[in-house]
Amino acid sequence: MIRPSALLLVISLVGTATSSALAQVLLSGEEIAMTLSHGPWPPAFEPDPSNRVSGLAAAIALGETLFFDPVLSRDRKMSCASCHDLEHGFAEPRARAIGNSLLDRNTPSVVNVRVHRWFGWAGDTDNLWAQSLTPILSSDEMGFDPADLKAALENSAISDRYVGVFGSISEQSADDVVVNISKALAAYQETLITGPTSFDRFRDALEAGDLASASQYPLSAQRGLQLFLGRGNCAFCHSGPAFTNGEFHDAGVPYFVTETRVDTGRYGGLQALSTSPFTLAGTFSDDPLKRGAWAIRQVRPQHSDFGTFRVPSLRGAANTAPYMHNGSLADLQAVVQHYNTIDLERLHADGEAILAPLGLSERESSDLIQFLNSLGDDPR
Numbered sequence: 001m002i003r004p005s006a007l008l009l010v011i012s013l014v015g016t017a018t019s020s021a022l023a024q025v026l027l028s029g030e031e032i033a034m035t036l037s038h039g040p041w042p043p044a045f046e047p048d049p050s051n052r053v054s055g056l057a058a059a060i061a062l063g064e065t066l067f068f069d070p071v072l073s074r075d076r077k078m079s080c081a082s083c084h085d086l087e088h089g090f091a092e093p094r095a096r097a098i099g100n101s102l103l104d105r106n107t108p109s110v111v112n113v114r115v116h117r118w119f120g121w122a123g124d125t126d127n128l129w130a131q132s133l134t135p136i137l138s139s140d141e142m143g144f145d146p147a148d149l150k151a152a153l154e155n156s157a158i159s160d161r162y163v164g165v166f167g168s169i170s171e172q173s174a175d176d177v178v179v180n181i182s183k184a185l186a187a188y189q190e191t192l193i194t195g196p197t198s199f200d201r202f203r204d205a206l207e208a209g210d211l212a213s214a215s216q217y218p219l220s221a222q223r224g225l226q227l228f229l230g231r232g233n234c235a236f237c238h239s240g241p242a243f244t245n246g247e248f249h250d251a252g253v254p255y256f257v258t259e260t261r262v263d264t265g266r267y268g269g270l271q272a273l274s275t276s277p278f279t280l281a282g283t284f285s286d287d288p289l290k291r292g293a294w295a296i297r298q299v300r301p302q303h304s305d306f307g308t309f310r311v312p313s314l315r316g317a318a319n320t321a322p323y324m325h326n327g328s329l330a331d332l333q334a335v336v337q338h339y340n341t342i343d344l345e346r347l348h349a350d351g352e353a354i355l356a357p358l359g360l361s362e363r364e365s366s367d368l369i370q371f372l373n374s375l376g377d378d379p380r
């Protein structure tokens with residue numbers, strides 16, 4: 001929460017402090033107000049109304065076991081964690097994921113995933129349990145059909161724990177079993193939230209008017225933050241506490257998968273949503289009010305959705321190279337270089353006039369990277 005009184009206090013303090021060598025807060029009052037909008041963090045937990053086991057301890061524990069258990073893949077060789085690797089921030093270091101074949105996209109981290117409104121790079125799903133179900137049923141990934149998964153679960157070591165949370169397996173339809181498994185997986189993933197970083201310490205100190213603490217935040221990160229908010233226009237899309245506006249944009253990343261095949265991005269995502277039985281509007285949602293369902297009843301694929309992708313959260317991004325929907329940029333340096341030299345000819349979607357080559361100097365680029373790193377560190 002932004003407390004207006006605290007905000008005013010900070011601004012007046014900075015007004016007198018900028019010339020002093022002691023309090024090294026470089027930000028203007030306007031920049032401070034913008035900075036406050038990127039918090040507080042972490043967000044308070046709110047159960048997902050479409051998932052009746054959201055926040056339930058037994059379901060979270062079952063979901064954790066399932067996430068790391070190859071029982072969810074037909075050939076018992078793959079678990080969620082094969083791609084969403086704990087050692088790599090629940091993402092993986094290869095550019096594009098490998099399931100039963102090479103997939104088109106990079107594995108995003110599932111840390112902080114619950115802040116999203118649409119899931120996957122193209123927003124193919126509108127809730128976390130449906131997104132967790134996709135890889136189980138996809139022939140490119142874990143390759144189960146619901147009836148076989150139900151049989152495999154009944155014969156597995158975790159069947160008792162499943163029954164403890166969801167009741168008798170044999171009395172449930174195969175689709176219900178898959179959805180229940182996915183709801184346990186979602187309940188677990190909802191708990192994967194990062195703690196405050198050195199950026200958050202800085203932000204919270206500004207909010208509290210504590211300039212002495214705020215000035216602990218390195219000057220280079222502060223200069224990088226100023227670029228992020230100002231000349232770079234990054235916060236236009238990477239906004240709010242999670243550093244994403246949750247929308248779909250064209251950031252100038254080529255969307256050809258091969259010379260003849262494109263990744264249609266949000267266009268395909270909207271097509272997937274319109275045919276999925278697993279949306280917030282469908283019968284598998286546990287929310288009697290069907291909150292959020294209006295959105296998928298209204299959206300239709302438009303030409304301008306072609307080749308747009310969801311704006312990623314930048315929290316923890318420093319720990320999950322490589323970057324972009326196809327993993328084509330190896331590190332943060334390459335990302336900053338991309339925005340520095342962005343090819344305007346390549347921007348095909350409407351309304352992306354917001355991006356222009358930044359032409360940052362070497363020092364400015366390294367300041368911006370320093371800031372991005374401060375969204376993924378642990379200041380304890």
Ligand code: HEC
Nearest residue numbers: 080083097098099105106107108119120121131132135185
């Ligand atoms: C073969 C590698 C692979 C496996 C196995 C896999 N994933 Fe993924 N995961 C991906 C890729 C690639 C994406 C991006 C998909 C897209 O955008 O279409 C993704 C996306 C996601 C997302 C969306 C994240 C976001 O930011 O919106 C979630 C949640 C997720 N996976 C959970 C799971 C769960 C749960 C399992 C196990 C049941 C699983 N994944 C198994 C590769 C994998």
Ligand code: HEC
Nearest residue numbers: 232233234237249251253309310311312323324325335339
């Ligand atoms: C027009 C909206 C927009 C603006 C402005 C923008 N971004 Fe992005 N950003 C995106 C989108 C969309 C993606 C994903 C693109 C893709 O995968 O094709 C992205 C991806 C990224 C990633 C990769 C994250 C990951 O997990 O793969 C980083 C880092 C990033 N942007 C930083 C920045 C910085 C720094 C700036 C300012 C110089 C900036 N962005 C400006 C929309 C934007």
